[in-house]
Amino acid sequence: MLPSLSALRAFEAAARTGSFRAAAEHLSVTPTAISHHIRGLEEQLGTKLFKRSGRDVVLTEDGQRLAETAVQAFGMLEDAVRALRRTSRKTVRVATGPIFTARWLMPRISDLWEKHPEIELEVVPSYQPGTLNRENVDIVIRWERMSEMPEGAVKLLELSPVAIASNEFLTRFGPVKSPEDLLQLPLLHQRNHWGWLDWFTAMNVRVPGSLRGPVFEDANVLLRGAAEGQGVIVGWLPLIDQDLADHRVVRLFDEQIAPTHGYYLEDRHGSRTRRETQVVLKWLTDQSGRAGIGHH
Known part of the structure; x- marks a missing residue:
């Protein structure tokens, strides 16, 4: 008789991660539960499956043999379940960052509902959509520097950088007369320093x-910080059009910089046939074409 599926699942996760704790986090159970499953499995099979190595665990020879089959078997099961979910549901899951969701996707979402009421859209929040575990995700909308986009990428939106801050910030730190002045002021960064480096390069x-200042993943957080006078940020046109119109932030210069970043589409190969x-x-591509890829 086969051991219980939960015991085999616990073993497979521990074998794959090399840690009872990591296996427990993956399966959303306690490390004690993983340990209990493994112990029961070893008793049922009459052999040791793991030997401890500090905080980690290492497969024995018997454990390695079982692991090869278990990983393959659970992988096949997951593939089959994923395929069934995709064919039986009319939900399309999209992974994208929070600012794109709030500023580009949300204002258009009723158009999708009106044209295709049979489709349910699920938006999965992700700060780095291209790197997430994309299980059951059909489409990824990724933010990237224009120079680093994959060849043939389907662009949805091109973004031009502008320096923005609040009026309160400008009152506190004095007038900003030239781009060089910003090197002496508090700068806030999104994900890394490339946004500001590209901006300074474009402004000669x-x-x-090296640049200094805190780095945040979520551009919505940066916009709030700028609106509250915490620093100067690179804002991306056209995503910040409403913030400028509402005077939450103001542009420091009338710079006209060609797009340096953008959003593009990735779809999972297995999802293309749905x-x-x-x-x-x-x-998505129709919406992009209607608005124009750029912001002009």
Whole structure:
């Protein structure tokens, strides 16, 4: 008789991660539960499956043999379940960052509902959509520097950088007369320093040494910080059009910089054959074409 599926699942997770604790986190159970399953499995099979190595565990020879089969078997099961879910549901899951969701996707979402009421859209929040575990995700909308986009990428939106801050910040720190002045002011960064480095390069400002300042993943957080006078940020046109119109932030210069970043589409290879995915992909590209890829 086969051991219980839960015991085999616990063993497979521990074998794959090399840690009872990591296996427990993956399966959303306690490390004690994993340990209990493994112990019961070893008693039922009459052999040791793991030997401890500090905080980690290492497979024995018997454990290695069972692990090869278990990993393969659970992988096949997951593939089959995923395929069934995709064919039986009309939900399309999209992974994208929070600012794109709030500023580009949300204002258009009723158009999708009106044209395709049979399709349910699920938006999975992700700060780095291209790197997430994309289980059951059909479409990824990824933010990237224009120079680093994959060849043939389907662009949805091109973004041009502008320096923005609040009026309160400008009152406190005095007038900003030239781009060089910003090197002496508090700068806030999104994900890394490339946004500001690209901006300074476009404005013909040499950056001595390295830039400083806190780095945030969520651009919505940055916009709030700028609106509350915490620092100067790179804002991305056209995503910040409403913030400028509402005077939550103001542009420091009238810079006209060619797009440096953008959003592009990735779809999972296994999802391309789903009609619902194709419908949403076409809708996304149609929306992009209607608005114009750029912000002009």
